[in-house]
Amino acid sequence: xxxxxxxxxNEKIFLMIITNTSIYNITHENTKINYEKLTIIINDFLLSxxxxxxxxxxxxxxxxxxxFASIRNxxxxxxxxxxxxxxxxxxxxxxDFKDDHDLSYENIPYLCKKYKIKKNLINPIYIS
Numbered sequence: 240x241x242x243x244x245x246x247x248x249n250e251k252i253f254l255m256i257i258t259n260t261s262i263y264n265i266t267h268e269n270t271k272i273n274y275e276k277l278t279i280i281i282n283d284f285l286l287s288x289x290x291x292x293x294x295x296x297x298x299x300x301x302x303x304x305x306x307f308a309s310i311r312n313x314x315x316x317x318x319x320x321x322x323x324x325x326x327x328x329x330x331x332x333x334x335d336f337k338d339d340h341d342l343s344y345e346n347i348p349y350l351c352k353k354y355k356i357k358k359n360l361i362n363p364i365y366i367s
Contacts, residue, residue: 248305
């Protein structure tokens, strides 16, 4: 089971792939140009690890707080993956796990399960 973590709510676009044997991550500047081509960035990252989007079993996406445009765009991309490829997603907020000592990106899938984050539910938090 390969998992993809997407976080565009912060200063940088952060992507992480978790496979059964390895963990990979990259960052990109969080600019309008980059979040508008998020699907290309994700695809290039997957290809660099010899993976395709169909190899991903679940996507974990930070729902904010953060920039309206970047969060809405990233959630639209993830929802499109869900509709087109039937990939489940989990929308988390780091505050959901604030009392946990295991807070790190590689633990997000475990923490979503532990804190019963609902599958395929979008509830963004924007900075006003």
